[in-house]
Amino acid sequence: xxxxxxxxxxxxxxxxxxxxxxxxxxxxxxxxxxxxxxxxxxxxxxxxxxxxxxxxxxxxxxxxxxxxxxxxxxxxxxxxxxxxxxxxxxxxxxxxxxxxxxxxxxxxxxxxxxxxxxxxxxxxxxxxxxxxxxxxxxxxxxxxxxxxxxxxxxxxxxxxxxxxxxxxxxxxxxxxxxxxxxxxxxxxxxxxxxxxxxxxxxxxxxxxxxxxxx
Amino acid sequence: xxxxxxxxxxxxxxxxxxxxxxxxxxxxxxxxxxxxxxxxxxxxxxxxxxxxxxxxxxxxxxxxxxxxxxxxxxxxxxxxxxxxxxxxxxxxxxxxxxxxxxxxxxxxxxxxxxxxxxxxxxxxxxxxxxxxxxxxxxxxxxxxxxxxxxxxxxxxxxxxxxxxxxxxxxxxxxxxxxxxxxxxxxxxxxxxxxxxxxxxxxxxxxxxxxxxxxxxxxxxxxxxxxxxxxxxxxxxxxxxxxxxxxxxxxx
Numbered sequence: 001x002x003x004x005x006x007x008x009x010x011x012x013x014x015x016x017x018x019x020x021x022x023x024x025x026x027x028x029x030x031x032x033x034x035x036x037x038x039x040x041x042x043x044x045x046x047x048x049x050x051x052x053x054x055x056x057x058x059x060x061x062x063x064x065x066x067x068x069x070x071x072x073x074x075x076x077x078x079x080x081x082x083x084x085x086x087x088x089x090x091x092x093x094x095x096x097x098x099x100x101x102x103x104x105x106x107x108x109x110x111x112x113x114x115x116x117x118x119x120x121x122x123x124x125x126x127x128x129x130x131x132x133x134x135x136x137x138x139x140x141x142x143x144x145x146x147x148x149x150x151x152x153x154x155x156x157x158x159x160x161x162x163x164x165x166x167x168x169x170x171x172x173x174x175x176x177x178x179x180x181x182x183x184x185x186x187x188x189x190x191x192x193x194x195x196x197x198x199x200x201x202x203x204x205x206x207x208x209x210x211x212x213x214x
Numbered sequence: 215x216x217x218x219x220x221x222x223x224x225x226x227x228x229x230x231x232x233x234x235x236x237x238x239x240x241x242x243x244x245x246x247x248x249x250x251x252x253x254x255x256x257x258x259x260x261x262x263x264x265x266x267x268x269x270x271x272x273x274x275x276x277x278x279x280x281x282x283x284x285x286x287x288x289x290x291x292x293x294x295x296x297x298x299x300x301x302x303x304x305x306x307x308x309x310x311x312x313x314x315x316x317x318x319x320x321x322x323x324x325x326x327x328x329x330x331x332x333x334x335x336x337x338x339x340x341x342x343x344x345x346x347x348x349x350x351x352x353x354x355x356x357x358x359x360x361x362x363x364x365x366x367x368x369x370x371x372x373x374x375x376x377x378x379x380x381x382x383x384x385x386x387x388x389x390x391x392x393x394x395x396x397x398x399x400x401x402x403x404x405x406x407x408x409x410x411x412x413x414x415x416x417x418x419x420x421x422x423x424x425x426x427x428x429x430x431x432x433x434x435x436x437x438x439x440x441x442x443x444x445x446x447x448x449x450x451x452x453x454x455x456x457x458x459x460x461x462x463x464x465x
């Protein structure tokens with residue numbers, strides 16, 4: 001049932017004179033995830049940005065739940081959670097403030113004061129409870145990644161588009177991410193994850209290799 | 215299903231859509247989006263107060279340079295005071311404009327804004343409102359001081375302040391459009407100045423003209439009406455144009 005998930009139909013993209021990919025097809029149904037691999041510069045991030053609707057592809061379409069997805073459609077934006085290289089955290093704000101701000105944008109204005117509890121528990125889940133009041137600028141690279149995981153805990157969206165979510169995470173962090181991903185897929189979510197590092201997820205991904213290997 | 219129990223915490227989100235179920239389509243309403251963006255930028259501005267002080271000091275310095283550079287003659291200074299205040303306000307607003315979107319662009323916040331379930335024009339409007347509150351409003355409040363410094367008549371000072379109050383948001387919108395268009399370009403801030411300064415000329419003419427008209431005994435109503443019209447046009451079309459420009463930056 002292709003209506004349930006994300007579908008790429010004949011996607012193509014060129015950067016300058018170089019063809020990154022063309023005629024790319026894949027289908028991810030509910031509960032499945034796609035692992036994007038490929039060398040540096042092979043177009044993994046570009047593909048994620050195209051899927052998210054930040055960029056338009058040169059050719060082809062992205063379908064979501066049986067209809068072409070349009071950038072700007074609120075239903076689409078309420079379905080997708082995208083995390084690129086830069087996560088949009090502000091160095092001047094504390095860890096908790098950053099997460100609360102992002103949650104306010106993701107979920108609506110009611111979450112500012114109302115669900116500080118939810119924010120606390122999300123931070124606790126990813127092991128940042130003690131850093132809640134610490135300025136984001138003082139977090140380590142791995143802790144910054146963990147704050148990204150806290151957003152995955154807090155904001156529930158059926159489709160995850162994640163760019164290298166496990167870089168800089170320690171083994172515990174990778175285990176934690178795998179658990180979050182498993183729970184997300186068990187609940188019928190989909191995910192497209194660009195990664196170099198295999199991590200211990202319970203479900204086997206579909207694999208897509210961009211670049212020369214394809 | 216066991217899926218949800220596997221998450222140790224199950225906070226009661228108001229819109230905790232089951233990932234497999236239909237997501238709620240309701241987006242952040244426009245006013246809430248404006249409030250969110252404005253609140254966030256004000257909070258960030260409060261964390262870097264030195265930058266705010268910079269603008270004010272810059273404005274005061276530029277104004278104080280004119281008597282030194284032009285002439286200490288009081289009648290001449292009184293005549294050119296509105297122009298000085300406006301040019302200084304324009305330059306001061308240019309000072310902070312390059313950072314309006316560039317910082318958010320660099321750290322990925324802008325991507326999240328573009329992808330958020332809220333109208334991008336509303337989010338942009340909130341950002342520009344916060345920018346005006348932190349950069350434009352202080353200049354408006356300082357304008358009477360500048361007027362007194364140059365020995366302007368009280369009614370001319372009032373009109374100058376009113377003109378700045380009407381005109382600086384328009385400058386913010388012109389700058390926001392320019393800042394969004396120059397996102398990701400090298401030498402963005404120089405380009406921004408080249409782009410925005412010519413467009414700001416009408417605002418400058420009518421703003422400075424209003425105070426001069428009062429000083430020379432004519433009414434300032436026509437000038438102020440035109441500034442007000444610019445303000446309305448800015449707030450109506452500015453968000454849409456700026457949002458489009460931000461989207462172009464990601465193409």
